[in-house]
Amino acid sequence: MILDVDIGHVQGAFSLRARFQSDGKLTALFGPSGSGKTTIVGAIGGLVRFNHGRIVVQGQVLVDTKANVFVPKHKRRIGYVFQEGRLFPHLNVRQNLLFGRWFTPRHDRKTSFDHIVDLLGIGHLLERRPSTLSGGEKQRVAIGRALLADPQLLLMDEPLASLDEARKAEIYPYIERLRDEGEVPIVLVSHSVAEIARLATSIVVLSEGQVTASGPAFDILRHTHLFAQTGLAEAGALIDAQVLRHEDSFGLTVLQTKAGTLRVPHLTYPTGTGLRVRLRARDIMLSLQKPIGMSALNVLPGLISSIEYAEGPSVDVQLDCSGDHLVARVTRKSVEELGLKPGLPVHAIIKSIAFDPEALGAVKPQHM
Structure with missing residues (x-):
């Protein structure tokens, strides 16, 4: 288990009770402002001393209030990346990166400087000062500095919040590379559904x-009620795909999924x-029959696995499309008139232009 958290903390009017485990390469802490995300990462990093509980990272007990264990933050080998890069303005990029080495004993320094520079694509920035870098470049350098301290966990507290689109x-793409190719697990704080859909392998909702x-x-x-705070338009399912081919004459790309092929904008x-x-x-x-004479290019057959009712006129219909799990939001009236129920075969109809480009990200290819 990479991360085991069980903490309780009261500060003023705010009360936090968080218990979860994660074995994911990138665990996202998701929730609105004031839900406790930053308090949790502060507790993991040693910046917040909570009232009671226990934190274990990669088998090492960092805090156990019952056993009176509290590892100081400078001994935890936890990397921290804040909303702003917090680079030293008087040092160039190379010097900022190497500063991370000071916090790791020489015999524990295993991370290759050249590997991190290549992974983050910052080789051309090494001699520049932070004042000449874009916001994205500063964050990549800040991530590199944290990684060069050879941490056992990397905490990223809304690292993209201050950046424009x-x-x-x-x-x-660099965070994706860290997730897929790096050796350090990541905890990412976010309040963006698109961001966690693109990056997270595990999610903790607060x-x-x-x-x-x-x-x-x-x-x-795919459990849309968990994201009601972000608005119904945000909820949906996540599936793996591979680029099958490009249909350049139509400005489309064809994706292969377990459920079938999907056509999306190029x-x-x-x-x-x-x-x-x-x-x-x-x-x-949803359609009970395979539709004909429609402009929609994407039609996936599937079975209704469950129907989730909530307050209001909308109903979430969970679908199993050959192993890809989708969710469709329809009205209660549609459920009644179509006779929708678990086990019923249906066809999911998806417009090509409906895909969310912000949440579309690269991963290591999966077997389809």
């Missing part, structure tokens, strides 16, 4: 100081690239 798009759900990203994201990824695709519940319609 262009800078976010610049840094996403609300008002309580853990409301935790588990693999593919399981958590992507720049080469053939064979593994992708994570988020299909929003609001963008999926």
Whole structure:
């Protein structure tokens, strides 16, 4: 187990009671402001001393209030990346990176400087000062500095929150590389569904100081009631895909999934690239028969696995499409008129233009 957290903390009017475990390469702590995300990462990093509980990282007990164990933050080997890069302005990029080495005994320094520079694509920045870097470049350097301290865990507290969409798009691929190719597990704080859909392998959902759900990203994201705070438009399912081919004359890319092929607006990824695709519940319609004479290009057969009712007119219909689990948001009236029930075969209809580009990210190819 990479991370085992069981803590209780009261500070003023705020009360936190968080218990979860994660074995994911990138665990996202998700929730609105004030839900306890930053308090938890502060507790893991040793910046917050909580009232009672226990924290174990990669088998090492960092805190156990019952046993009176509290490892000081400078001995925890935890890397920390904040919203702002917090680079030293008087040092160039190379010097900022090497500063991380000071916190690790020489005999424990295993991470290659050249490997981190290559992984983060910052070789051309080494002689520049922080004042000349973009926001995305500063964050990549800050991540590199943290990694060169040879941490056993990397904490990232909303590292993209201060960046515009262009800078976010610049840094996403590097975080994906860290997740898929790096050897250091990551805990990422975020309040963006698209961000965690693109990056997370495990998700811990927080609300008002309580853990409301935790588990693999593919399981958590399709339970739309967990994300009611972000608006119904955000909820949906996550599936693996590979780039099958490009239909340049139509401006489309064809993706292969377990459920079948999907056509999406043209992507720049080469053939064979593994992708994570988020299909929003609001963008999926259901039909009892395979439709004909429709403009929608994507029709996936499946079986209804469950129907989740909530307050209001909407109902979430969970689908099993040959192993890919989707969710469609329909009205109660549609459920009644179509006679929708678990086990019923249906067809999911998805518009090509409905795909969420921000949540689309590269991963190591999976077997389809």
